[in-house]
Amino acid sequence: MRNKINKYDIALIIVIIAVNVFILVYGSFNAVEKGQKIAYVYSENKLVGEYTLTDDYKTEFSVDIGSGSYNTIHIEDGKIWIHDATCPDKVCLSQGKISNDGELIVCLPNKLLVQIKDNQETEDDIDIIVK
Ligand SMILES: [Zn+2]
Numbered sequence: 001m002r003n004k005i006n007k008y009d010i011a012l013i014i015v016i017i018a019v020n021v022f023i024l025v026y027g028s029f030n031a032v033e034k035g036q037k038i039a040y041v042y043s044e045n046k047l048v049g050e051y052t053l054t055d056d057y058k059t060e061f062s063v064d065i066g067s068g069s070y071n072t073i074h075i076e077d078g079k080i081w082i083h084d085a086t087c088p089d090k091v092c093l094s095q096g097k098i099s100n101d102g103e104l105i106v107c108l109p110n111k112l113l114v115q116i117k118d119n120q121e122t123e124d125d126i127d128i129i130v131k
Contacts (some may be wrong), residue, residue, distance in 0.1 A: 033111060098114070
């Protein structure tokens with residue numbers, strides 16, 4: 001009778017399995033996350049959005065900076081670019097698509113900045129000030 005597995009033993013086994021599965025899933029989740037590119041969108045030096053660039057993520061949105069001015073940003077195939085803008089020089093449009101760590105797009109007239117960083121560096125403060 002003493003060797004019989006009781007419900008507490010079963011509960012303990014389930015907990016051990018659950019913890020192992022959790023460590024396994026959490027570990028692989030971290031591995032997948034590592035090295036991902038995040039696009040940070042700044043308007044007038046304030047972070048207004050961050051987007052993980054993956055091959056299957058697609059979106060388009062506008063950053064409204066008031067007075068009818070805006071930048072339309074497009075994300076597709078792991079790349080981000082300015083699709084449309086009200087700025088007079090259109091320099092941001094000509095900067096094209098970016099997808100690598102450290103690359104950036106700047107729109108000086110609209111005080112907009114898009115920068116890509118690896119997710120390991122999210123703690124870093126932005127060191128470029130658009131005036
Ligand atoms: Zn521009």
